[in-house]
Amino acid sequence: MVRSEIQKKIQDAVAALYPDTAVLPVEVSVPEQREHGNYSSNVALLLSHALKKNPMEIAQQLSEKLSDSTMFTKVEAVKPGFLNFFIADQKLFELLQSVIENPEMFGQSTIGKGKTVMVEYFQLNIAKRPHIGHIRSAIIGDALKRMFLSQGYHAISDTHVGDWGTQFGILLLGYKGAGADLHTKEITEDPFGELEEIYLAENAKIKEDPLRRERAKQEFVKLEQGDPENRKIWVWMVEISMQKLFEAANRLGLLPFDEHRGESFYEDKMQLIVESALQRGVAKKIDDGAVIVDLTNEGLDEAVLIKSDGASTYLLRDLATIQYRKKEWNFWKNLYVVDVRQSHHFKQLFRVAEMLGFDGAGESQHVEYGFMKLPEGGAISTRGGTGISLEKVLNEAEERAAAVIAQKNPALANAKEVSHMVGLGALKYFDLSHHRKSDITFEWDRVLSFEGNTGPYLQYTHARLKSILRKAISHHPESAAAEEGSLMSQHEILLRQLTDQNDTIVLDPIQRNLLATLIRFPEAIEDGLAVWSPHVLAGYLYELAVRGNEFYHTTPILTEADEEKKQFFLALVFAVSTVLKKGLYLLGIDAPEEM
């Protein structure tokens, strides 16, 4: 990575010039203004305190020291004391060559080797239709998993399905109540829909009649105690719902999950935890029989492990989950991609786990995201009737994409497939381009926009560049070798010609900026993972695309007369399109060759 190379150089220069100074973390960032170079650092400003020297003077000395390097054309010391680095064209050119040589490896690293990171996301509930409020977890979690994998981490995903708990009491009660009617009726047609209806109807009844809630809770207690009838119904309900879940995950194009440990999986692992908690004095049994952990002194209220009716809680099941995951996977991090509204729960969870001396308590973290709200305000919920089903959104996305294709590129061969990629790409990118923690507003025309800073813009940029490559290859004398049109054959041809060039290419500012942006790809992934937010990568890809389009527009490539230049341009096009495709992949978005 270029940035770390510069960091190292600065560190060395500081050590050489000011041996007595404690090595501080050197910050290197990308300045907003192009005139400020490709990278800049504020070390001199930070050092001035410790050294009791004028920051400008320090910057001056450092810049002289660093100017030796052939890596830069210029290292300047400016105004308050910034150091601005201008990467030499030759260096950029070499970096491009290394990308071309091994495009598969660009953006990959082995930093995470030997580290297992658990990522939990897409925690669907039984009998509740996945709606747009649910997809943030899936989209963010999936992107994080992809990013972790690209850096060599052993990333393990788990859906943690909500297949246990009081909601089953509600479902069971509703199911039995609807009984006569339902059992005779064929519900094989849309069993999930039936189930959902049962849930909603029973929920409404419970709202009217508090006594019914008690009956529902009793049904869950019976289930948890092993009542055969309830078990049987439960198994059926879970089966039907899991089908729905797989369907949704599939349609969203999520990476396969490594684990599907629903909450019910932890059923037999909870008793020991309760006993241990009581024994250690962490938890106590209160008068009505409930088992709680009192965290009121820490401002975390009371955490309930066992309810007064004897049933387990979500919290207790999550405790068991931590224990299981640590034992099974010995994770380095255990991440929960869950709505910010559950942060109170996770604070309780991690605190109780810590009090119980659980291994992995400290490594468990809530990767919270802002919830999705509607333009008129208010969260999206199934009960409030404001839920827009995932299915509906995806259908709409594909329809809109198909309409645009019909208009812009009616001859497109695999229009259906591309509509899917583009519609889904718009939806995912919309989500991922926001900071993870910020709430996002769901507005159809924004979510499914295909213009401006959107997924389709990135896909489009990629497709146009690919189109150039296809044409270049088909006109190329060696095109027979590239018949299959694979990336490898393309890049082999390009590479052969690029490495033949001995002269230094003179770059114009647009090409230079594009190249300088291109080589930051690994840094964008690193920065995104540092805050567990894919939006950093999304923002980077957008910038790359903007510069790619700038280049596309100003530089005719196929008609370039100077053969060396043309080869260089093609190499650049190849590298940029490769990074776009790869970056989109890391966000879980497909990049069609044509659109």
Added chain:
RNA sequence: GCCCCCGUAGCUCAAUGGAUAGAGCAGUGCUCUUCUAAGGCAUUGAUGAGGGUUCGAUUCCUUCCGGGGGCACCA
């Protein structure tokens, strides 16, 4: 009542304590005999209010104003 988060352009969003606060949408004006106009170019426009910390604050602290969320023996 207690706890958490958020107030940036007309709208939706960016900005590890840094330089002239970036984008997109919407608006206005250009741009397709030229590698895909889902594009490109130009242009209008913003840090809720007051204190503090420091070389430097959208960012950290504090008060106020405004908005949202949580404090379920739901998940």
